[in-house]
Amino acid sequence: MLIVYGIPNCNTVKKARTWLDEQGLAYTFHDYKKQGVQADRLQAWIDQVGWEVLVNRQGTTWRQLDEATRAGVTDAASARALMLDKASVIKRPVIERAGRVLSVGFDDKKWVDLLKP
Numbered sequence: 001m002l003i004v005y006g007i008p009n010c011n012t013v014k015k016a017r018t019w020l021d022e023q024g025l026a027y028t029f030h031d032y033k034k035q036g037v038q039a040d041r042l043q044a045w046i047d048q049v050g051w052e053v054l055v056n057r058q059g060t061t062w063r064q065l066d067e068a069t070r071a072g073v074t075d076a077a078s079a080r081a082l083m084l085d086k087a088s089v090i091k092r093p094v095i096e097r098a099g100r101v102l103s104v105g106f107d108d109k110k111w112v113d114l115l116k117p
Helices: 011-023 039-049 060-064 067-071 076-085 108-114
Strands: 002-006 027-031 094-097 100-104
Touching (some): 002 011, 011 027, 039 076, 039 100, 100 108
Parallel strands (some): 002 027
Antiparallel strands (some): 094 100
């Protein structure tokens, strides 16, 4: 079973969920703005794909941070602390199957092969 981590009102997450529905792929949605992200889950993502991939430097949340906070994100520990504090700074969606990150972000062309059972 796929788990889609994201925020329901995010346009990218909406596109991703629509695409999954159109492909008939079953998934569970985890709203990390409401439900948060468990520290051990976030650490597993960092271990698998790296903190640089997970921090969304293009999003509104990042841009609203003060300069000192943005400048302080320099390694896995500082990025992890920020993502635990402000889950909406995590790039979305994060797609996971059996504890393994399959994708961060949405690219329907890559997903065709990536998300086959």
